[in-house]
Amino acid sequence: MKKIAVYIDAGHGGIFQGRYYTPPHIGKLYTFLDKKGKEDFTIYEGEVNRKIAGKFAELCEKEGIFARKIYHDYLDTPLLTRCHLANTFFLQDKLQGYTPILLSFHSNAFGNSSKGEGEAPRGWSVWTSKGQTEADKIAQIWAEETKKMFGKKITIREDLSDGDSDFEENFTILVATVMPAVLVENLFFTNREDAKLLLSEDYQNKSALVALNTVQRYARE
Numbered sequence: 001m002k003k004i005a006v007y008i009d010a011g012h013g014g015i016f017q018g019r020y021y022t023p024p025h026i027g028k029l030y031t032f033l034d035k036k037g038k039e040d041f042t043i044y045e046g047e048v049n050r051k052i053a054g055k056f057a058e059l060c061e062k063e064g065i066f067a068r069k070i071y072h073d074y075l076d077t078p079l080l081t082r083c084h085l086a087n088t089f090f091l092q093d094k095l096q097g098y099t100p101i102l103l104s105f106h107s108n109a110f111g112n113s114s115k116g117e118g119e120a121p122r123g124w125s126v127w128t129s130k131g132q133t134e135a136d137k138i139a140q141i142w143a144e145e146t147k148k149m150f151g152k153k154i155t156i157r158e159d160l161s162d163g164d165s166d167f168e169e170n171f172t173i174l175v176a177t178v179m180p181a182v183l184v185e186n187l188f189f190t191n192r193e194d195a196k197l198l199l200s201e202d203y204q205n206k207s208a209l210v211a212l213n214t215v216q217r218y219a220r221e
């Protein structure tokens with residue numbers, strides 16, 4: 001049984017007193033328009049990431065899993081600062097006998113527009129750095145647990161070309177950190193149906209629970 005330390009990342013900034021702390025030029029929000037062109041609702045990726053990551057952190061605490069948030073409650077902490085923080089924690093925690101891992105919560109987007117009737121692509125995906133690493137094991141468990149939890153209620157996007165479910169890309173959070181790191185794109189916030197799911201308490205709770213199940217299974221295997 002591994003003694004896991006989880007570093008939790010929720011990409012981008014959040015909302016505080018009505019202001020969205022992800023800079024406008026970065027976007028990470030989408031306003032859905034109805035057929036008449038009237039504003040229907042807006043989704044903020046950084047806020048949804050925080051909801052799910054926050055619920056996951058609460059579950060870890062309940063279950064006695066050591067977890068550290070590497071993001072601010074609402075500020076958009078620079079990516080390299082978050083990596084640096086995780087690497088500093090790694091050194092401390094490794095010496096205490098922990099096996100540190102990093103889970104990064106995001107939601108996907110299609111296109112560059114931040115307003116419209118919504119884009120077609122939807123679905124959940126999991127990402128690791130290129131090549132076979134320890135992170136692939138965690139990603140595979142995460143994909144399996146997601147399928148178990150949601151079944152056909154969501155689309156699971158997979159890259160099976162290398163024999164497992166994860167997509168591989170050298171995202172900074174995955175390659176500038178020294179512990180196994182996995183990034184999840186929770187659905188597409190630019191898709192109307194996915195956005196509605198993301199904003200629902202039910203999806204957020206289940207998604208957080210899947211992350212917990214993933215960590216617990218990885219600790220055992």
Ligand SMILES: [Zn+2]
Nearest residue numbers: 011045106107
């Ligand atoms: Zn993101």
